[in-house]
Amino acid sequence: MIAPSDEIQLADAVAQATGALRIVGGDTRKPGRPVQGTTLTTRAMSGVTLYEPGALTMVARAGTPVDEIAALLAAEGQMLPFEPMDHRGLSGTSGTPTIGGMVAANVSGPRRIQSGACRDFLLGVRFVDGRGDALSNGGRVMKNVTGYDLARLLAGSHGTLGVLSEVSFKLLPAPEMQAMLLADIDDEPRAIAALGAALGSAFEVTAAARAATAPGGRAAVALRLEGFADSVRYRAGRLQEVLAPFGDWQLVDDQPAVAGHWRAVRDVAVFHGQTGDVWRFSVRPGDGAKLARRIRGVSAAADIAHDWGGGLVWARVPEGTDLFGCVQGGHARLVRADAATRDRLGCFQPEAPAVAALSDALRRQFDPRGILNPGLMS
Amino acid sequence: MELPLPDPAILDRKAAIVARLRAALPGGVVLDRPEETRAYECDALSAYRCAPLAVALPTSTDEVAAILRVCSDEGVNVVPRGSGTSLAGGAMPTADSVVVGVARMNRVLEIDTDNRFVRVETGRTNLSVTGAVEDLGFFYAPDPSSQLACAIAGNVAMNSGGAHCLKYGVTTNNLLGATLVLMDGTVVELGGPHLDPAGLDLLSIVCGSEGQLGIVTEAVLRILPKPEGARPVLIAFDSSETAGACVSDIIRAGVLPVAIEFMDRPCIRATDAFSGAGYPDCEALLIVEVEGSEAEIDAQLGRIEQIARRLDPVEIRRARDADEAARIWLGRKAAFGAMGNISDYMCLDGTIPVSELPTMLRRIEQMSAGYGLKVANVFHAGDGNMHPLILFDANKPGDLEKCEALGADILRLCVEVGGCLTGEHGVGIEKRDLMPTQFTPADIEAQMRVKDVFDPGWLLNAAKVFPLASSAGRRGAGA
Numbered sequence: 041m042i043a044p045s046d047e048i049q050l051a052d053a054v055a056q057a058t059g060a061l062r063i064v065g066g067d068t069r070k071p072g073r074p075v076q077g078t079t080l081t082t083r084a085m086s087g088v089t090l091y092e093p094g095a096l097t098m099v100a101r102a103g104t105p106v107d108e109i110a111a112l113l114a115a116e117g118q119m120l121p122f123e124p125m126d127h128r129g130l131s132g133t134s135g136t137p138t139i140g141g142m143v144a145a146n147v148s149g150p151r152r153i154q155s156g157a158c159r160d161f162l163l164g165v166r167f168v169d170g171r172g173d174a175l176s177n178g179g180r181v182m183k184n185v186t187g188y189d190l191a192r193l194l195a196g197s198h199g200t201l202g203v204l205s206e207v208s209f210k211l212l213p214a215p216e217m218q219a220m221l222l223a224d225i226d227d228e229p230r231a232i233a234a235l236g237a238a239l240g241s242a243f244e245v246t247a248a249a250r251a252a253t254a255p256g257g258r259a260a261v262a263l264r265l266e267g268f269a270d271s272v273r274y275r276a277g278r279l280q281e282v283l284a285p286f287g288d289w290q291l292v293d294d295q296p297a298v299a300g301h302w303r304a305v306r307d308v309a310v311f312h313g314q315t316g317d318v319w320r321f322s323v324r325p326g327d328g329a330k331l332a333r334r335i336r337g338v339s340a341a342a343d344i345a346h347d348w349g350g351g352l353v354w355a356r357v358p359e360g361t362d363l364f365g366c367v368q369g370g371h372a373r374l375v376r377a378d379a380a381t382r383d384r385l386g387c388f389q390p391e392a393p394a395v396a397a398l399s400d401a402l403r404r405q406f407d408p409r410g411i412l413n414p415g416l417m418s
Numbered sequence: 419m420e421l422p423l424p425d426p427a428i429l430d431r432k433a434a435i436v437a438r439l440r441a442a443l444p445g446g447v448v449l450d451r452p453e454e455t456r457a458y459e460c461d462a463l464s465a466y467r468c469a470p471l472a473v474a475l476p477t478s479t480d481e482v483a484a485i486l487r488v489c490s491d492e493g494v495n496v497v498p499r500g501s502g503t504s505l506a507g508g509a510m511p512t513a514d515s516v517v518v519g520v521a522r523m524n525r526v527l528e529i530d531t532d533n534r535f536v537r538v539e540t541g542r543t544n545l546s547v548t549g550a551v552e553d554l555g556f557f558y559a560p561d562p563s564s565q566l567a568c569a570i571a572g573n574v575a576m577n578s579g580g581a582h583c584l585k586y587g588v589t590t591n592n593l594l595g596a597t598l599v600l601m602d603g604t605v606v607e608l609g610g611p612h613l614d615p616a617g618l619d620l621l622s623i624v625c626g627s628e629g630q631l632g633i634v635t636e637a638v639l640r641i642l643p644k645p646e647g648a649r650p651v652l653i654a655f656d657s658s659e660t661a662g663a664c665v666s667d668i669i670r671a672g673v674l675p676v677a678i679e680f681m682d683r684p685c686i687r688a689t690d691a692f693s694g695a696g697y698p699d700c701e702a703l704l705i706v707e708v709e710g711s712e713a714e715i716d717a718q719l720g721r722i723e724q725i726a727r728r729l730d731p732v733e734i735r736r737a738r739d740a741d742e743a744a745r746i747w748l749g750r751k752a753a754f755g756a757m758g759n760i761s762d763y764m765c766l767d768g769t770i771p772v773s774e775l776p777t778m779l780r781r782i783e784q785m786s787a788g789y790g791l792k793v794a795n796v797f798h799a800g801d802g803n804m805h806p807l808i809l810f811d812a813n814k815p816g817d818l819e820k821c822e823a824l825g826a827d828i829l830r831l832c833v834e835v836g837g838c839l840t841g842e843h844g845v846g847i848e849k850r851d852l853m854p855t856q857f858t859p860a861d862i863e864a865q866m867r868v869k870d871v872f873d874p875g876w877l878l879n880a881a882k883v884f885p886l887a888s889s890a891g892r893r894g895a896g897a
Contacts, residue, residue: 092771092772092773093670094666094669094772094773095771095773095802146619148614156587156591157613157614159619160587173860173864174860175858175860175864176861177864177865179837179838179856180771180836181770181802181803181836181841182769182801182802183583183588183769183798183801183841184838184840184841185576185588185626185841186849186853186856187845187861187862187883188623188626188627188865188869188883189577189622189623189626190623190868192622192623193619193622193623193868195619195622196614196618196619197618213672214672233532236532239643240531240532240555240556240643242555242644242646244645268714268717268718270713270714270717271710271717274713322613322616324530324533324610324612325532326533348613352613369610369611369612370610371612371615388617392606394600394604394606398606398871398872399618402618402871403618405867405868417617
């Protein structure tokens with residue numbers, strides 16, 4: 041295991057590598073086809089190097105624990121706006137999620153549907169490419185169109201284009217109050233339609249999901265509202281009127297209860313400790329119910345949860361089930377399975393040949409020796 | 419500004435190239451008579467102009483692909499063009515290039531309010547995207563000042579912003595998918611109505627690549643439900659520094675306005691005289707706008723005013739209705755026209771960390787005195803995107819050069835304090851040679867390697883973005 045403690049050591053480690061490197065942050069996910077190689081972790085490069093609450097910006101070294109950053113921001117009444125998921129419960133791992141790993145996987149949570157993904161709040165990166173060159177792109181300001189946006193290209197590239205050493209983010213004020221509206225809507229298409237109607241309203245719903253919060257639990261349709269207390273109550277009231285045709289909406293404003301519900305949705309708690317493989321689908325939100333039907337067509341026992349208004353679909357199915365064929369628009373990803381299954385099926389939806397050719401060529405440009413997480417995204 | 423010399427071999431073959439393009443396309447698509455191409459000799463950076471070899475105005479993605487196949491085969495440079503409103507020379511042609519303008523491709527292809535997106539052809543103007551969905555209660559958020567004229571194609575190419583980015587982000591945050599035609603004519607679909615990419619996020623690198631990676635002919639854009647209402651408050655201060663401090667205090671207090679706009683005295687005076695907005699007599703003013711129901715708006719404006727009062731403002735003027743809101747915005751929206759009315763000006767576009775605003779304003783004042791050129795400041799303060807306007811006299815020999823030198827000094831200072839050269843206008847030809855102040859040679863090389871993948875022959879808008887010396891080995895004889 042190589043654990044460089046700064047960017048110079050990281051650049052040396054990559055430049056001197058003689059074979060494949062398995063790049064990890066906190067190693068809390070098993071994100072793709074298994075990589076055989078020397079493990080290189082960024083976790084020893086840790087610490088927040090700049091935090092300006094009045095400018096809503098923060099810069100941190102890649103190995104900084106996400107929890108440490110969240111606590112620092114919370115003390116100033118701010119937050120990472122995209123609510124990154126913690127994969128440990130779902131993956132059964134025990135590492136410490138890092139901010140670099142979060143960027144490398146573009147990890148976003150329930151708030152993504154309204155405020156944007158991890159990549160949307162990423163302002164800049166420093167990274168080391170496969171040649172061992174330390175590079176910089178973007179910066180620490182909110183509006184920046186100087187040169188190509190390599191920072192966002194790096195987000196979600198799972199270490200295959202470069203190893204992140206530092207990331208900077210736009211932050212948002214944390215809401216004064218959170219509340220949620222819950223409804224029991226049995227019919228899945230109708231539930232998804234309710235989520236869509238809420239998201240299409242002017243009342244700034246910051247999360248819209250249909251998921252159980254514990255194994256075996258009943259899937260609740262839930263909408264989250266955030267902001268100043270008066271505003272939250274007003275919008276909740278208006279939504280109860282507008283969405284009345286879908287059912288009765290119960291207002292929950294107990295803060296720990298609301299936070300706990302959305303943490304469970306974020307981390308897909310309904311699958312924790314349950315056997316089987318877990319798939320994640322990203323689709324047009326209104327297609328969430330149709331996709332669920334197709335998944336059940338392949339595996340009748342599938343356990344399914346919806347977030348992002350229906351656009352994010354989680355499915356738990358027996359080990360070895362191949363769900364790539366269920367996709368009609370959007371894509372599937374195998375996020376939890378044993379190494380043999382991940383190796384056999386691959387974890388990423390195959391792309392159109394012209395798109396795949398561009399992606400492969402980009403990887404060759406950034407990593408000509410093919411040593412950075414080779415094959416992981418194939 | 420240095421512009422590459424045209425490739426004489428291409429100029430000599432003009433007739434043959436035009437004939438090949440005409441053969442591949444329906445009548446009326448290819449223009450090559452001087453009186454036809456003149457309108458395409460410059461964009462909004464009108465100090466620099468050069469008529470292209472020919473202009474093609476395709477009406478479909480297939481036609482764009484056909485044009486690029488011919489140009490690729492002939493080794494002819496291509497300059498993509500939306501509406502030609504670039505302030506950075508992004509659509510400025512060279513004499514040996516074919517301008518490919520998408521203005522005739524302006525249809526709305528799909529409106530899906532259930533999934534909150536529209537699919538449009540990219541010649542469509544920014545404002546008319548909102549126009550297509552506002553009756554349904556939706557809008558398209560990025561709102562560059564040129565939104566009446568500018569095309570989505572240019573917005574995607576430059577990753578355009580606007581006044582409301584603090585809350586809604588810029589183009590890249592509102593672009594879900596794109597149809598991209600590569601220089602060899604290959605048509606690629608990137609993204610779509612779903613919310614994240616299957617593999618590498620190629621859409622993110624295409625957005626903001628200034629037309630150097632391909633021509634985007636269709637875009638899937640996120641639309642948002644219109645808020646119930648929006649109203650601003652105008653806050654006047656007797657110093658720019660206090661106004662800067664107020665911006666930071668508002669943000670820290672947990673209020674998230676949709677816009678925080680800043681104007682300094684020279685700008686206030688000029689716009690007030692021009693628009694009759696009736697702005698207070700002060701050193702600096704902020705226009706802070708919030709959204710929501712009437713009660714929500716009043717509550718947020720109340721918080722903002724409370725913060726501002728601690729800083730002893732000259733005046734606080736809250737808009738109580740739509741008319742008063744329009745009056746407050748009147749001067750700000752007229753700012754560029756007003757400045758143009760009193761002088762020639764160059765509009766800069768650097769971004770700085772918000773905390774550096776007071777320092778930056780002070781240093782600009784010093785530099786302005788040093789050069790003997792007036793600078794007026796109007797900008798999006800919430801996100802640090804500054805638009806210093808340098809006033810000069812285009813008819814006075816040497817004044818443009820002096821203005822450009824002052825502009826370059828101001829942009830270098832933006833980088834020095836932790837910001838960047840351009841926040842929303844793009845690099846184009848204008849800031850190309852300043853790139854090394856922000857990037858190392860290795861950083862620039864890494865970006866050029868991306869272009870190598872999408873456009874190996876370096877035919878697409880090739881003389882832009884990167885310093886000519888850096889890209890010389892990759893560009894062909896002409897570009």
